[in-house]
Amino acid sequence: MTAVVDYGAGNLTSVKYAFAALGEAVEVTSSPAVVARAERVVFPGVGAAKSAMENLKSLGLVDAVREAAATRPFLGICLGMQILFERSDEDGGVDTLGVIPGRVRRFPDVEGFKVPHMGWNSVTGNGERESREYYFVHSYCADICEFTTGVTEYAGVKFTSEVRKGRLVACQFHPEKSGRAGLGLLKEFLECSRSA
Amino acid sequence: MLTKRIIPCMDVMRGRVTKGVRFANNIDLGDPVEMSVGYSDGGADELVFYDITASAEKRPIDIGVVGAVAAAVHIPFAVGGGIASVADMERVILAGAEKVSVNSLAIENPEILKEGAQVFGRQCIVLGMDPVRNEKMPCGYEITARGFRVRTGMDALEWARRAVDLGAGEIVVNSVDADGTREGFELEITRKIAHAVGVPVVASGGAGRPGHFVTVFLEADADAAIVAGMVHTGEYTITDIKRFMQSAGIPTRMDY
Numbered sequence: 001m002t003a004v005v006d007y008g009a010g011n012l013t014s015v016k017y018a019f020a021a022l023g024e025a026v027e028v029t030s031s032p033a034v035v036a037r038a039e040r041v042v043f044p045g046v047g048a049a050k051s052a053m054e055n056l057k058s059l060g061l062v063d064a065v066r067e068a069a070a071t072r073p074f075l076g077i078c079l080g081m082q083i084l085f086e087r088s089d090e091d092g093g094v095d096t097l098g099v100i101p102g103r104v105r106r107f108p109d110v111e112g113f114k115v116p117h118m119g120w121n122s123v124t125g126n127g128e129r130e131s132r133e134y135y136f137v138h139s140y141c142a143d144i145c146e147f148t149t150g151v152t153e154y155a156g157v158k159f160t161s162e163v164r165k166g167r168l169v170a171c172q173f174h175p176e177k178s179g180r181a182g183l184g185l186l187k188e189f190l191e192c193s194r195s196a
Numbered sequence: 197m198l199t200k201r202i203i204p205c206m207d208v209m210r211g212r213v214t215k216g217v218r219f220a221n222n223i224d225l226g227d228p229v230e231m232s233v234g235y236s237d238g239g240a241d242e243l244v245f246y247d248i249t250a251s252a253e254k255r256p257i258d259i260g261v262v263g264a265v266a267a268a269v270h271i272p273f274a275v276g277g278g279i280a281s282v283a284d285m286e287r288v289i290l291a292g293a294e295k296v297s298v299n300s301l302a303i304e305n306p307e308i309l310k311e312g313a314q315v316f317g318r319q320c321i322v323l324g325m326d327p328v329r330n331e332k333m334p335c336g337y338e339i340t341a342r343g344f345r346v347r348t349g350m351d352a353l354e355w356a357r358r359a360v361d362l363g364a365g366e367i368v369v370n371s372v373d374a375d376g377t378r379e380g381f382e383l384e385i386t387r388k389i390a391h392a393v394g395v396p397v398v399a400s401g402g403a404g405r406p407g408h409f410v411t412v413f414l415e416a417d418a419d420a421a422i423v424a425g426m427v428h429t430g431e432y433t434i435t436d437i438k439r440f441m442q443s444a445g446i447p448t449r450m451d452y
Binding site: 010011013014017018020021046047114115116117118119120121122132133135137153154174176177178179180181182183 | 197198199201236241266267270271272289290291292294317318319365366394395396419420449451452
């Protein structure tokens with residue numbers, strides 16, 4: 001069973017439909033017990049880091065999400081990637097889950113670069129993978145760290161657009177809205193975690 | 197590089213895509229879901245739908261179509277027409293739309309932009325505007341409402357700034373003068389607004405040839421542009437437009 005964590009951070013309809021297109025019926029849940037027994041966990045999110053952390057705490061999901069991120073196939077998306085890092089500068093600063101080392105900062109104000117960073121931008125892998133475009137919408141971006149596997153550049157900043165650690169993969173872009181390229185990443189996530 | 201977006205626009209009436217002759221002599225162009233899949237596979241970066249008769253018929257937007265499109269395509273899309281409240285916005289977003297677009301509603305009730313941005317985030321709130329040339333206005337363009345029929349006396353640039361201050365996360369500048377001409381986008385007002393606001397600006401109205409997109413991106417600094425008639429008729433494809441953009445050195449998503 002694939003659990004999609006619902007912690008009041010944005011709309012999960014597109015995530016559900018994208019997995020449905022791949023033949024995977026996901027279970028949307030706010031229950032720590034369901035997250036704890038899921039084979040795979042999808043951790044999406046849109047919105048602000050501070051209220052997201054507050055919601056995770058009040059739903060009792062912090063430990064279940066940390067445990068899943070460390071041990072099971074886990075996919076973080078957008079804000080769900082950002083709060084895997086240690087700290088976010090959003091709303092005066094908030095400590096986040098600390099699964100991935102590094103900090104999340106606001107894009108600088110640079111002439112000609114609008115914030116949020118919205119649209120299709122390229123993700124350059126650190127291996128032989130070719131760079132491909134995915135759909136982004138965000139105003140804060142994560143540091144590059146030892147687990148960074150995809151880098152994107154905007155407003156003069158190079159930031160982490162994909163991280164991988166163990167069985168965890170997380171991306172700043174929205175695979176569920178990135179057409180064929182995005183569905184490819186979701187399919188890879190399902191297949192890797194099935195064979196693992 | 198962040199690419200420039202090409203956004204096919206579909207006017208929907210009673211569940212069908214119709215030719216954008218507003219309110220009269222509508223020509224059936226096809227099924228919105230089938231057309232969406234075709235455009236998504238064909239390289240559209242985003243889609244936009246207007247339920248063109250919802251407001252006039254004083255009924256809510258057709259949510260069935262929104263959900264069917266969301267299930268079938270996996271790229272962002274915006275929906276406008278027939279949105280009268282934050283509750284309507286919520287229905288559209290929960291059905292799977294990435295963005296909602298408001299136009300006349302925001303003129304009558306600007307606070308809707310603020311409320312929408314607070315609830316969903318400003319990236320979900322698109323302001324559509326229909327400026328018409330009027331030399332008496334400070335910026336040279338006046339905002340019209342209700343499908344071009346009502347002159348508001350509002351300066352287009354002033355309205356754009358105010359809407360962004362309130363919460364609009366993107367502005368679609370649909371030129372009344374250029375709309376339907378197929379002679380190219382209205383560059384002057386698009387450029388003025390693109391330079392005045394810190395959110396993306398989408399050029400709309402007047403596209404007839406691939407070269408028009410190159411011009412609006414290079415000369416008016418639009419972040420995205422709307423295409424309708426020239427691809428709906430089959431005269432051009434999205435790829436035709438994108439190849440032209442790419443050969444002009446504009447960052448373009450070609451891998452789809």
